[in-house]
Amino acid sequence: MDVFQEALQKGIKLRSRPLLDFPIKKEFHVRDFGAIADDRFPDTEAIQSAIEAAIRSQVPARVVFDRGVYRLNFPGGRDALRIEDASDLIIDGRGCEFVLMEPDKQLIGLRNSKRIILKDFSVDFEVLPHTQGWITAVDRKEGMITVRLDPNFPDLDQPHFRKADYKWGFIKDRNNPVAFKEGTEYRLYLTEWTKIADHTYRLKVRHKIKLQTVEVGDPYVQISRIDGALFHASRCEDVTFLNLRIYCSSNALFATSYCSRPNFIRINASPRQGRWLTSGADGCFNFGGREGPWVEDCYFESLGDDNLVIKGYRAYCVNVVDPYTFDLVHATLRFVRPQPNFEFYRKQDKENKWMVKPGDTLTVLDPVKREIVANPVVVEVASLDYGVRVKVDRRIPDLRPGTDYENSLSFFNEDACLPGFVVINNVFKSAVRFGCLVKSHDGMIAGNLFERHSDQSICILNTYQEFNGIPSNLLIKDNTFKLASGWPVKTAQTAQHKLNPNRNIFGVVQSSVNWPVGQWDIEEAAFREIRNISIENNRFINWWQNPAVVINNGLHVVIRGNYFELDEYHAQTALTGVPLAIKIVNSTDVQVADNVLNGPNLNPKEGIKIISSTAVRLKNNRKSQR
Structure with a gap:
């Protein structure tokens, strides 16, 4: 019996196999739109034109590339490329490499699309989103370290380090700098740094006690992490990332939000020779969706956060209509301070509603009673300006509006938390x-x-x-x-x-x-x-x-x-x-x-x-x- 049959025998409901290919009717070559490999000119607009032509064709299509390097700039914002409202589209790199020209940007965003395959290419940056060097001094009393950077890596005075959302350093292993040094705190939170000589900086850490296990000679990496992801998809179905080689990213490598059946197949995310870090954030972050991810034959190494995350979205009740009917909105992260008020929640979900439909089963947790108070089934759903109105098949004990996670009800959709995943x-x-x-x-x-x-x-x-x-x-x-x-x-x-x-x-x-x-x-x-x-x-x-x-x-x-x-x-x-x-x-x-x-x-x-x-x-x- 293989492991899939064993899972099914145990009553585990797994999703269907991943989308790996499909027949096409038209092919679009980026060369015909002006994107020429290895010519050193930015190719973003030409590649985007090829993608849009394929989408407009309204038939299963493939966008293809020549081997070589395509430089990507960012005329339209943080993402070099975008795929929106598309279906049956293959982006086939055929062994090419995309090089992003800015260190704090992202490769591609997908939205409201189905049956999309991105395959057979690699990704790197012209200016790296991290730097690396060695610890040359440790002042535990003052909470300071001195770092000599490798001159082949970016200087810490470059804007992407100064403006980063997360200013973190990592201590690496002397014998294998791709690994993190065991016995040290896994992150150093930095408050400021000053250049004291060529390629040499003095940095202040937030918590002095973290320096007790840091030593002179330790390899050091500093990131310029920002929120987001190199590849990100929202409200898509059957998106496959296949045979990709990723050398680095300032933020997460992949992020999906309310996507069903995302697929990550034969991804190699690890540093190039001589580098000590791949990404400043997560490897594969999946948040909400009706069927979970399929992750197979991937290699993730030296990431600055979790390798793989699979979870759903929580909701708050902001209005009670009757004992069976109430309004739900996305809940924010509990560690955000100060916690948002009701007015915030009445504006937050205007564009992005909490995922729910008739037939879904909800779990309702009451933090005051410390109980699961109900598992109702949804019978009706209506969209509101600020959220969704839900009617369920049974009363929820002590149903009340509230947006305080320690005192208010929290709602979870068991049918939209990425069930059926395979890793x-x-x-x-x-x-x-x-x-x-x-x-x-x-x-x-x-x-x-x-x-x-x-x-x-x-x-x-x-x-x-x-x-x-x-x-x-x-x-x-x-x-x-x-x-x-x-x-x-x-x-x-x-x-x-x-x-x-x-x-x-x-x-x-x-x-x-x-x-x-x-x-x-x-x-x-x-x-x-x-x-x-x-x-x-x-x-x-x-x-x-x-x-x-x-x-x-x-x-x-x-x-x-x-x-x-x-x-x-x-x-x-x-x-x-x-x-x-x-x-x-x-x-x-x-x-x-x-x-x-x-x-x-x-x-x-x-x-x-x-x-x-x-x-x-x-x-x-x-x-x-x-």
């Missing part, structure tokens, strides 16, 4: 934060390598920074996890690391349901609602500090046939004293069977910990005989 045979390597952040349901993560993530490799939770729905129905199988679960940072000042290490949100593979508290904190939920999670036949090698698998709030969980191995060095980092392979907390109906544990002090008796749980069945878990 198979990828490499997620050397990134800060999460390998894969899952806030969705019905998905499969199989055959992947997760290596060197500062936090969880697979994080299954509803809230840490952003408040989302509760994950369920997941198969995690045949993956390998190496060097993950929190670098040993005793000095960390980020919100997550300030949390008590005994909390149950930490682990290589981790699940939990939490309530947001304040701007950054959380409180673990009492109920058991992360349902039907299978973690099978995975390999966990040399994880840091926390347990390899942590299941909190679980219901109907299988942890079977996994192999756990620690060497002496990593075993000594365990914050729990004795290293833990598996930790089960506040869960019901959990099967832990046929797992093998190998390493110093790692054994089934002490390495599998059960806390406040019922119907946990332990069978044939054993110490390796090697």
Whole structure:
């Protein structure tokens, strides 16, 4: 039985296979519109003309390129190219390379389009959106570092560094600068810097304590991150990114919003030889949509944020019509301060409505009662100037308007949170934060390598920074996890690391349901609602500090046939004293069977910990005989 059939047998509803090709009726060559490879002239307008001609043809079409380099400028804004209101279109690079002429810009934006394939090209920048060098001095008392930049990389006085939305530095590994230095805080937040000599800067950090593990001689990278993505798509269906080579980006590599069935196939996002960073932000960020992404045979390395994110949008009620009818708008991020008022919410959604239609199932969470108060089905939807009016099939207890996440109801659409996702045979390597952040349901993560993530490799939770729905129905199988679960940072000042290490949100593979508290904190939920999670036949090698698998709030969980191995060095980092392979907390109906544990002090008796749980069945878990 292959892994797809196994997922279906477990009741996991997966999406359809990805769109990889289709017959065309017309072909448009960018050369015929004036875009000439390797001529050193900007080609943006000519390429855009070819794209628009293909769209106007209203038949399945292909836009093709010659091998060589096409320079892209930005006459129309942040995006060099755009595809809007299109269908059945292939952008076929045929091995060409796009070089963006400005470091803070983006390659392409797609909107309201269906059946689009972008394939067979690479992307780089003329002026890099990051720079790199070496630490030459550390002043822990004053909270300062001195950095000597590689003269082949941009100067920190260039505008894209001074104007960046996020001014962050990263400490890299001396033996492998593409990787991040283990044992250091994963980000240095910078407040200012001054040039003191050619290619040499003195920089001030926001938190002095973060410098305790920074040393002279450490490789250093500084980003010029801005919000956005190199490739971004909104309200599209069946968009495929295929056989792409991405060398760098100032922001996320890919971002989709309210897209159904986005596909990421054979993407190689890693630095060119001699560079130490790929992007200043996420690899593949997916936010809302009726069917989830398909991510296969991709290679992501050295990213400045999460490798892969899959989640939906939250909504607030801003008006109650009757016990069954109410108005919903998108909720903002909970860590934004000050929180927006009602007037903001009555303007925010004029163009972009919360995704919902009749037949959808909603989950309603009440942070005051600390309960799931309803799972109504939508029976009617009407568009308003400022949002959507929804009628449901049952009363919602204590239905009330409000836009305060600690006191107001939060609404989640279970049919628009990217369910049915597939993540198979990828490499997620050397990134800060999460390998894969899952806030969705019905998905499969199989055959992947997760290596060197500062936090969880697979994080299954509803809230840490952003408040989302509760994950369920997941198969995690045949993956390998190496060097993950929190670098040993005793000095960390980020919100997550300030949390008590005994909390149950930490682990290589981790699940939990939490309530947001304040701007950054959380409180673990009492109920058991992360349902039907299978973690099978995975390999966990040399994880840091926390347990390899942590299941909190679980219901109907299988942890079977996994192999756990620690060497002496990593075993000594365990914050729990004795290293833990598996930790089960506040869960019901959990099967832990046929797992093998190998390493110093790692054994089934002490390495599998059960806390406040019922119907946990332990069978044939054993110490390796090697």
